[in-house]
Amino acid sequence: MYTYKAKVLRWVDGDTLLCLIDLGFYTHKEERIRLARIDAPELRGPEKEEGKRIQQLLSQRYPQGTFLTLESKKRDNYGRFIGELYYHEQSINQWMIDQKLAKEVDY
Numbered sequence: 036m037y038t039y040k041a042k043v044l045r046w047v048d049g050d051t052l053l054c055l056i057d058l059g060f061y062t063h064k065e066e067r068i069r070l071a072r073i074d075a076p077e078l079r080g081p082e083k084e085e086g087k088r089i090q091q092l093l094s095q096r097y098p099q100g101t102f103l104t105l106e107s108k109k110r111d112n113y114g115r116f117i118g119e120l121y122y123h124e125q126s127i128n129q130w131m132i133d134q135k136l137a138k139e140v141d142y
Contacts (some may be wrong), residue, residue, distance in 0.1 A: 038106050039057060039104070049076060052067070053065065053068075070119075070131070073132060073138065104124075
């Protein structure tokens with residue numbers, strides 16, 4: 036498990052965001068992060084209105100420039116890092132489950 040500081044660039048949807056990750060020694064990398072343990076409604080298909088609402092909510096709660104803590108250890112099949120995100124030590128992933136904004140999944 037690796038822990039990084041990450042700056043929000045934009046929310047792609049309700050369970051994926053684009054971040055600028057601080058790798059240390061003044062080195063940064065832009066990466067897509069897939070939130071671990073959750074599945075949020077998609078921006079396309081029958082749940083698209085709910086998906087847009089959740090994406091907007093996350094964009095307001097954690098806007099561009101917000102610093103988060105990222106814990107990650109692997110990539111998914113699409114090349115995204117799978118991670119647990121924290122804001123002031125509160126798990127965003129767990130918050131989304133608790134607020135019923137996403138379903139908890141095991142993958």
